[in-house]
Amino acid sequence: MNKLRHMELSELLKPLNSPVKIQEFLDSIPYNSTKRTLSPLLVMKERMAHCMDGGMFAAAALRRLGYLPLIVDLTAENDDDHIIAVFREAGCWGAVAKSNTTVLRFREPVYRTLRELAMSYFDLYYNLNGQKSLRSYSRAIDLSRFDDRDWETTGEDLEYIGDHTYTMRHYPLITPAQAKRLNHVPKYLYDAGFAGADIDGLYKPA
Secondary structure, eight states: OOOOHHHHHHHHTOOOSSSSHHHHHHSOOOOOOOOOOOOHHHHHHOOBBHHHHHHHHHHHHHHHHTTOOEEEEEEEESSSSEEEEEETTEEEEEEOOOOSSSSSSSEEEEEESSHHHHTTGGGGBOTTTSSSSSEEEOOOOOOGGGGTTTTTOOOOHHHHHHHHHHHEEESSSHHOOOOOOOOOOOHHHHHHHHTTTTTTOOOOOO
């Protein structure tokens, strides 16, 4: 672990002294449409993030506020998966996230279970074809397991952490029969969700 880099990161994160301040920072920077997965320190320096490096950034920032550095993987059909950083207050779960859409970001800590939290994204999670695409969620992943690889401050591409999320147990949110009966999202919600999106960073569904 490089102590100087960690001290630098901690100093840079000082203004982000609440979950909502972390979210406001992520909202203020452009979407990372490259294939690189950045460490939290590089997110601060390069001022960009996609949902994976944004989720890890939020987990690192939450860690400095006394929370565990936890992420959850939301898996989708014919769409990108989504990574959220999760935190608990008074026994309830909330989330901070970077998204190329307007509706898959912050959640207040009012959800009693991770399933409740994941379901709060369900009707708002859709692809460019207007199909509701969220299907499952993982158990919480504690990123401290990667401390020996210096995930918070390294210049290494952190794609391996994304690969690790695929190995975790996931829990289905709906049945195959329910998936077949899903309605398309209405135009007003579709337009709101993709307002200001970076088209290059959006999944192109079949």
